[in-house]
Amino acid sequence: MSENVGVYQRMLEHAREFSTEVRQIDSDVNRQFREHVHYRQRYSIKQQALFNVLTAYSMYNMELGYCQGMAGVAGVLLMYMDDEQAFWALNTFMTDSKYAMHGLYIEGFPKLTRFINHHDKIVGRFLPKLQKHFMKHSLDSILYSLKWFFVIFVERVPFSLCLRIWDIYMIEGERVVVAMAFTILRLHRTKLLKMKDMDLMTDFLQTQMHKDFGYDDDYVIRAVEQSMIELKRNKMDLLPPPLPREFPQNPLGKFIEPDIETKIGRRKSVFTQNELRTTEAVILRQEAIAPDIVSNFSSDTDENLTGILLEDSSSIISTSLARTSIGSTTNDWSVISGDDSNGLDDVDLNEDILLKAANSILVSSSSLKSINNDDNETQWQ
Numbered sequence: 139m140s141e142n143v144g145v146y147q148r149m150l151e152h153a154r155e156f157s158t159e160v161r162q163i164d165s166d167v168n169r170q171f172r173e174h175v176h177y178r179q180r181y182s183i184k185q186q187a188l189f190n191v192l193t194a195y196s197m198y199n200m201e202l203g204y205c206q207g208m209a210g211v212a213g214v215l216l217m218y219m220d221d222e223q224a225f226w227a228l229n230t231f232m233t234d235s236k237y238a239m240h241g242l243y244i245e246g247f248p249k250l251t252r253f254i255n256h257h258d259k260i261v262g263r264f265l266p267k268l269q270k271h272f273m274k275h276s277l278d279s280i281l282y283s284l285k286w287f288f289v290i291f292v293e294r295v296p297f298s299l300c301l302r303i304w305d306i307y308m309i310e311g312e313r314v315v316v317a318m319a320f321t322i323l324r325l326h327r328t329k330l331l332k333m334k335d336m337d338l339m340t341d342f343l344q345t346q347m348h349k350d351f352g353y354d355d356d357y358v359i360r361a362v363e364q365s366m367i368e369l370k371r372n373k374m375d376l377l378p379p380p381l382p383r384e385f386p387q388n389p390l391g392k393f394i395e396p397d398i399e400t401k402i403g404r405r406k407s408v409f410t411q412n413e414l415r416t417t418e419a420v421i422l423r424q425e426a427i428a429p430d431i432v433s434n435f436s437s438d439t440d441e442n443l444t445g446i447l448l449e450d451s452s453s454i455i456s457t458s459l460a461r462t463s464i465g466s467t468t469n470d471w472s473v474i475s476g477d478d479s480n481g482l483d484d485v486d487l488n489e490d491i492l493l494k495a496a497n498s499i500l501v502s503s504s505s506l507k508s509i510n511n512d513d514n515e516t517q518w519q
Contacts, residue, residue: 145391146194146222152393153193159204163192166206170213171293177213187221188213195228201388202232205243210289214304233386236311241384242288249384252377253287253315254279260320260374268327275336282343286319294348295322299355306362313375317365325353325361 153160167189171177176184191212196204211231215224232240241249258279261269272279285293290307291300306314322343323330329352333339351358369375 142226145198146225149194149197149225149391150190152197153190156393156395157193157196159196160193162206163189163196163204163209166209167192170209174217176217184216187216187224191216191221191225191228194225197393198225198229198391199232199240199386200392200394201386202240202244207285207288208243210292211239214292214301229390233390235385237307238312238380238384240386241380244383248381249377250284250287252380253312253319254283256316256374256377257283257287257319260316260369261323263372263374264320265323265327268323268330271331272339275334275339277336277339281336281340283319285344286322287315290315291318294344296348296351296355299351299358302355302359303362306359310366312377313366313369314362316375316377317362317369320369321358321361321365322347324365325358 167185168180170188176182177188179185188209192204192209195208195212196202208228212224212228215227219227231237232243238249241247241252258269261279285291291303294300295303303314303318326342326347330339330342333342353361366375
């Protein structure tokens with residue numbers, strides 16, 4: 139911060155005069171942490187601070203601008219910092235290679251794609267029966283994991299547990315996000331397998347866990363630690379290497395006045411061909427993982443899940459992640475495209491596409507191989 143004296147205030151001034159994001163940011167600010175004392179009152183001090191941080195950062199990183207998920211991240215930071223500190227902490231999350239959240243929020247969301255694809259591979263490797271169960275009931279991982287990766291579990295798990303995960307995230311980076319997503323499914327595997335409806339499973343993973351996770355925080359953190367060890371042993375604890383465009387390509391803090399079309403906020407009247415390929419891209423991604431589900435299904439046995447048998451807390455080493463504390467934590471459709479030669483590893487996803495259109499996308503996926511509904515659940519039709 140000492141090297142950037144006055145930058146935050148200068149970005150605020152640019153935002154007041156030129157920002158095209160203020161309406162959306164103002165609307166989103168009022169949606170954050172509605173039960174938290176700092177944010178429940180409209181235009182409270184913290185709501186104003188959140189608005190300032192987001193509008194200023196949209197000017198500082200104009201390549202990124204503003205994306206809805208950033209409000210949740212900045213909102214947590216402001217619970218422990220003043221607005222200028224939160225501004226620079228947000229910039230660290232966006233640009234530091236340890237976190238590289240810039241790639242989560244830029245157009246196309248390439249890092250979100252890497253998270254989801256890697257998560258699918260982990261579930262297919264360690265929980266193939268559960269993955270087949272999800273596919274049988276048309277539950278794509280897009281539907282339940284979006285906010286896990288997009289805002290690091292904010293408002294998807296109890297807040298006290300979320301802060302513990304954030305503690306580890308600031309130390310370990312994205313490894314804990316990968317492990318927590320795996321741990322959630324592993325801990326709740328039996329319950330999910332008993333649910334025979336996509337809506338029930340989605341409601342449980344998106345809403346019910348936030349109210350009652352079913353395990354105390356210390357137990358979950360020990361489970362996450364075991365998951366990190368197990369994934370590292372299998373060389374699956376880290377995402378595949380990032381694409382260059384997941385990092386800022388333009389100088390930060392360089393102000394460029396928005397063009398007239400952006401100022402007006404004129405929306406496109408028709409969807410592009412890339413946008414119309416959204417459904418096809420999601421279907422192809424499911425078809426790509428389907429053979430793995432068949433080949434791995436028979437391996438979903440107790441020996442693959444030994445990691446869930448946690449050690450007694452007395453045997454956890456003194457540096458255990460369970461020692462982290464709560465107090466230590468400091469819209470429209472967009473382009474979907476694939477850069478990789480197979481067209482799958484780098485499919486770009488849009489948050490609104492996933493949230494608003496995923497159900498219709500999945501229902502329309504008639505080209506997917508259907509799963510036999512017989513009790514043995516071992517054959518593809």
